[in-house]
Amino acid sequence: MDASEGGSLIYFPERVKIGERLKLKLFFILGSATNIIGPLAEVVWMDFHLDETWGDYRSGVKFIDITQEDLNRLKNFFKSLSL
Numbered sequence: 001m002d003a004s005e006g007g008s009l010i011y012f013p014e015r016v017k018i019g020e021r022l023k024l025k026l027f028f029i030l031g032s033a034t035n036i037i038g039p040l041a042e043v044v045w046m047d048f049h050l051d052e053t054w055g056d057y058r059s060g061v062k063f064i065d066i067t068q069e070d071l072n073r074l075k076n077f078f079k080s081l082s083l
Helices: 068-081
Strands: 007-012 019-022 026-030 033-037 040-048 057-065
Touching: 007 033, 026 068, 033 068
Parallel strands: none
Antiparallel strands: 007 057, 019 040, 026 033, 040 057
């Protein structure tokens, strides 16, 4: 997964439509704690990564509703990766 504070690259098992809104649950480890955030995201692009018959749909989503607490957790996670 490729992610930023504004959105993420996600692989889906089925086709999603551009403009579709999705409630996500993202899991990541920061220190010894497992963090879960749940932003609302909108699909902004979609293509096939491997083969359509494999069901590997690569999509870009932008976060359109994320709590300040979740955004702070995500920022702290990205900061920890650059140390």
